[in-house]
Amino acid sequence: MAEKSLFAKEEAVIEAGRNVLENGRLREAEDRDAFESLLTNYQKLLKTTRRLMRLSDRNERKLNEMAEEQRLAAEEISRKNKELETLSNKLAKYLSPQVYSSIFEGKQEVALASKRKKLTVFFSDIVGFTETTDKMESEDLTQLLNQYLTEMSQIAFDHGATIDKYIGDAIMVFFGDPESRGVREDALACVSMAIAMRDRIKELAVSWRQAGFEKPLTCRIGIHTGYCTVGNFGSEDRMDYTIIGGSVNLASRLEHEADHGGILISYETYAHVKEDINCEPAGQIQVKGLAYPITTYRVIDQYESLSATQQTLNKRLLQEICEQLAAEINAVVSIFAQRGEIIASSVAERIGKFHEGGAQVMAGEADVYEATADDAAESEGMMEGVTLPIEFDGQRVFCVAVAAPLDIARQYGRIAQHWVLSHLKEAKRRTSS
Amino acid sequence: MEKLEIKATNRTPEVSFDFDNNHLKISGESYPEDVTEFYDPIFEALDEYLGNLGNSNCRFDFELIYFNSSSAKAIMMLMDKLDEAAEGGGAVEVYWYYDAEDDTMEELGEEFGEDLDHAKFHLEKMED
Numbered sequence: 001m002a003e004k005s006l007f008a009k010e011e012a013v014i015e016a017g018r019n020v021l022e023n024g025r026l027r028e029a030e031d032r033d034a035f036e037s038l039l040t041n042y043q044k045l046l047k048t049t050r051r052l053m054r055l056s057d058r059n060e061r062k063l064n065e066m067a068e069e070q071r072l073a074a075e076e077i078s079r080k081n082k083e084l085e086t087l088s089n090k091l092a093k094y095l096s097p098q099v100y101s102s103i104f105e106g107k108q109e110v111a112l113a114s115k116r117k118k119l120t121v122f123f124s125d126i127v128g129f130t131e132t133t134d135k136m137e138s139e140d141l142t143q144l145l146n147q148y149l150t151e152m153s154q155i156a157f158d159h160g161a162t163i164d165k166y167i168g169d170a171i172m173v174f175f176g177d178p179e180s181r182g183v184r185e186d187a188l189a190c191v192s193m194a195i196a197m198r199d200r201i202k203e204l205a206v207s208w209r210q211a212g213f214e215k216p217l218t219c220r221i222g223i224h225t226g227y228c229t230v231g232n233f234g235s236e237d238r239m240d241y242t243i244i245g246g247s248v249n250l251a252s253r254l255e256h257e258a259d260h261g262g263i264l265i266s267y268e269t270y271a272h273v274k275e276d277i278n279c280e281p282a283g284q285i286q287v288k289g290l291a292y293p294i295t296t297y298r299v300i301d302q303y304e305s306l307s308a309t310q311q312t313l314n315k316r317l318l319q320e321i322c323e324q325l326a327a328e329i330n331a332v333v334s335i336f337a338q339r340g341e342i343i344a345s346s347v348a349e350r351i352g353k354f355h356e357g358g359a360q361v362m363a364g365e366a367d368v369y370e371a372t373a374d375d376a377a378e379s380e381g382m383m384e385g386v387t388l389p390i391e392f393d394g395q396r397v398f399c400v401a402v403a404a405p406l407d408i409a410r411q412y413g414r415i416a417q418h419w420v421l422s423h424l425k426e427a428k429r430r431t432s433s
Numbered sequence: 434m435e436k437l438e439i440k441a442t443n444r445t446p447e448v449s450f451d452f453d454n455n456h457l458k459i460s461g462e463s464y465p466e467d468v469t470e471f472y473d474p475i476f477e478a479l480d481e482y483l484g485n486l487g488n489s490n491c492r493f494d495f496e497l498i499y500f501n502s503s504s505a506k507a508i509m510m511l512m513d514k515l516d517e518a519a520e521g522g523g524a525v526e527v528y529w530y531y532d533a534e535d536d537t538m539e540e541l542g543e544e545f546g547e548d549l550d551h552a553k554f555h556l557e558k559m560e561d
Contacts, residue, residue: 048509051509051544052506055501055541056502059502062537
């Protein structure tokens with residue numbers, strides 16, 4: 001509606017007012033002046049109203065323009081956000097997921113800064129990789145290496161590792177930062193990850209052989225738990241989130257010392273995992289820069305994986321062995337599993353209890369444990385006698401204990417060891433056939 | 434007379450009435466939730482000042498970026514008061530500053546200026 005017609009009524013009022021004045025219908029000068037003043041103010045009021053309406057219309061147009069600009073800006077922001085998301089997803093592949101999340105969630109500052117923290121550090125590399133690379137076409141090598149690193153990274157990710165870096169065929173990861181489940185749990189997660197990697201490489205070796213790779217890859221793994229300096233190192237423009245320190249060097253050195261396909265861990269790591277991981281002593285090594293020798297352990301497997309063997313030889317069989325042997329040699333015979341748990345015994349009430357000597361032998365800390373009459377007198381539940389390991393399929397699966405005066409127990413201990421072992425072998429043969 | 438200073442908010446303009454130096458200024462954006470509540474103290478102070486102006490000089494600067502219809506009515510009242518003071522003998526000068534890229538504010542300045550019969554009106558571009 002045009003403004004003119006919008007105010008037609010007001011215009012008509014003004015017109016009528018003017019007519020009143022012009023026609024001289026108001027005879028009294030006082031009345032005429034008052035009417036004229038009223039008309040002038042009415043005209044002014046109409047002018048103000050018109051101006052306010054124009055301003056209101058202008059503002060409305062401006063608001064619409066701004067709303068349109070805002071809509072376009074929101075579209076642009078949304079497009080930019082998508083671009084950034086795509087870009088950050090690409091960048092994320094260059095960072096460990098934990099490091100990426102802690103930066104993006106604002107928990108971690110992107111600045112040159114570091115802190116001391118107890119971490120479990122892992123190094124692995126492919127045995128004879130340089131030699132392998134010389135013999136392979138680069139396309140095959142790329143495929144092999146990428147498959148290997150992808151598989152290993154997935155296992156590392158599943159175990160919560162922070163992947164520090166790949167150095168060619170070598171992998172460096174650590175546990176305990178930016179997230180930690182506690183030093184013991186971190187160490188256990190790291191060794192469990194190493195076992196999973198070792199097992200997966202064995203599976204991959206079969207497919208690699210089938211794919212025509214003459215010498216499939218085997219790896220060496222070294223693990224150490226100790227204080228490291230963790231943080232951002234480099235320059236303000238280009239930094240790496242990594243760890244440094246003697247513990248890192250020691251883990252690397254353990255990796256160099258490991259057997260082909262083996263996992264070598266330091267005593268510090270062993271101390272945290274020995275309850276859950278079966279390890280055996282692997283001697284001491286000298287490390288450059290360290291005044292003292294490092295005690296090392298070779299990782300065999302998770303205890304729970306060993307139970308497969310044990311389960312085939314059920315407790316009833318072990319109980320029969322104990323009872324028969326006890327009757328033959330006239331002594332108390334018991335069999336211990338992990339952590340020294342008594343799982344069979346010629347004295348039924350001992351079953352379910354834990355034996356300190358058995359725990360030491362099972363953990364690989366000793367190859368024989370002897371308890372004297374004095375030891376037995378001092379410790380409740382302990383009996384004079386010997387405890388010996390039962391090694392089966394290359395693993396320490398049980399211990400057998402003969403409780404008798406030491407001189408007799410020593411003689412019968414070896415016989416009991418052979419007796420149990422031969423029964424286990426026979427049981428396994430029957431199970432597999 | 435004591436200065437009247439009101440700081441700007443995101444809905445109301447800055448008010449700086451330096452009565453002793455006869456320099457009054459209102460700047461920024463004006464779309465208060467309650468226009469009467471905001472402008473009443475301003476009118477009151479201005480009435481007191483202009484009532485005593487006599488033949489003295491007075492300069493009033495409008496430096497507005499945006500205002501709504503209610504504020505426009507308040508501005509017209511300010512203009513009326515200034516024009517009346519000029520009619521009463523005061524040497525009143527009104528400066529209307531507008532952003533060089535804002536045609537609306539320039540046009541509004543022109544319209545408001547036309548209403549002034551006695552005060553001297555200046556339409557000026559804002560300096561960056």
